[in-house]
Amino acid sequence: MSNPYVIIGGDAAGMSAASKLKRELPDAEVIVFERSQHISFSACGIPYWIAGTVESDRRLMILTPERARERRGIDVRTGHEVVAIDPEAKTVIVKQLANGERLTQPYETLVIATGASAIRPPIPGLDLPGVFTLRSLGDGQQIFAYMASHAPKQAVIIGGGYIGVEMAEALHDRQVAVTIVEMLPQLLPNFDSDMVEPVAEHIREKGVATLTSRRVEAITATTEGADAGHSLSVLLDSGEALAADLVIVSTGVRPNSDLASTAGLKRGKSGAVWVDAQMRTTDPHIYAAGDCVEHYHIVLGENAWIPLATSANKGGRIAGDNIAAAVKGTPPSTFPGIAGTAV
Incomplete structure (x- = not known):
């Protein structure tokens, strides 16, 4: 046999x-x-x-x-x-x-x-509570459960490709304020710019903030200061700090x-x-x-x-x-x- x-x-x-x-x-x-x-x-x-x-x-x-x-x-x-x-x-x-x-x-x-x-870029703070990648059903279940228990009001999405844009729409539908951070000059980098701009404009019209040509330097836990109402702070290479209750890492x-x-x-x-x-x-x-x-x-x-x-x-x-x-x-x-x- x-x-x-x-x-x-x-x-x-x-x-x-x-x-x-x-x-x-x-x-x-x-x-x-x-x-x-x-x-x-x-x-x-x-x-x-x-x-x-x-x-x-x-x-x-x-x-x-x-x-x-x-x-x-x-x-x-x-x-x-x-x-x-x-x-x-x-x-x-x-x-x-x-x-x-x-x-x-x-x-x-x-x-x-x-x-x-999912790629986990070398960003300090990726293991903090409230920071997720999305690839498997188990990943999705963790995000869903976190949203149910923490009711986030503000989210940062690292990466403006397919998953990042789709998750921006999903979180926007859940009444979460969303900022997409993309290190390249445009969202959806695999597409030509003339195809992307109408999509990017639609995203902005819906109230989703988009920051291109920005790189995330670190994610930290927020315990005090002006952003103490949010659990996380996303630090960019531009010097900006984005307050967040939820971070989705979608970098490929x-x-x-x-x-x-x-x-x-x-x-x-x-x-x-x-x-x-x-x-x-x-x-x-x-x-x-x-x-x-x-x-x-x-x-x-x-x-x-x-x-x-x-x-x-x-x-x-x-x-x-x-x-x-x-x-x-x-x-x-x-x-x-x-x-x-x-x-």
């Missing part, structure tokens, strides 16, 4: 790979290790839940571990973090986060779908590729895991998909790292399909590439 097929990561790419593999090979044993308590959630919907547009975080959960087990036959193990891969032995070392115990799990074929993590994300790299797998120039069009890594028994990998960019003619749920889901399905195809002897599927578009 063969070893189980093992998936590292239970969000878009990981669960797409597991589900497709199980559909193609119904009798196969498929194990998904996920270090958090959630799988298959809509990260893009988190700001809308915080705003109140989505009434419950349950609406963001596309699939629960229990439903994955009962309806799809996938052995989902939350609270389990894969800490090492041994490609020669074809095993992974798994840490049970509840008790710290470790186990060794053999695999027939492995899929790495470790995603990406980076691929979670260290696990793959430590196992000897190739990374691309972005630092994300290299895969071919069939989602294979440089190890014949290891595939990878999702926000931890690069894809071929059909416009640029080279690999690029653009972490989006659409390509994560497609890549996961292709990985699962090709693992099954190798068993069944059918032609593999290929991922033609990304075009760099985003909606």
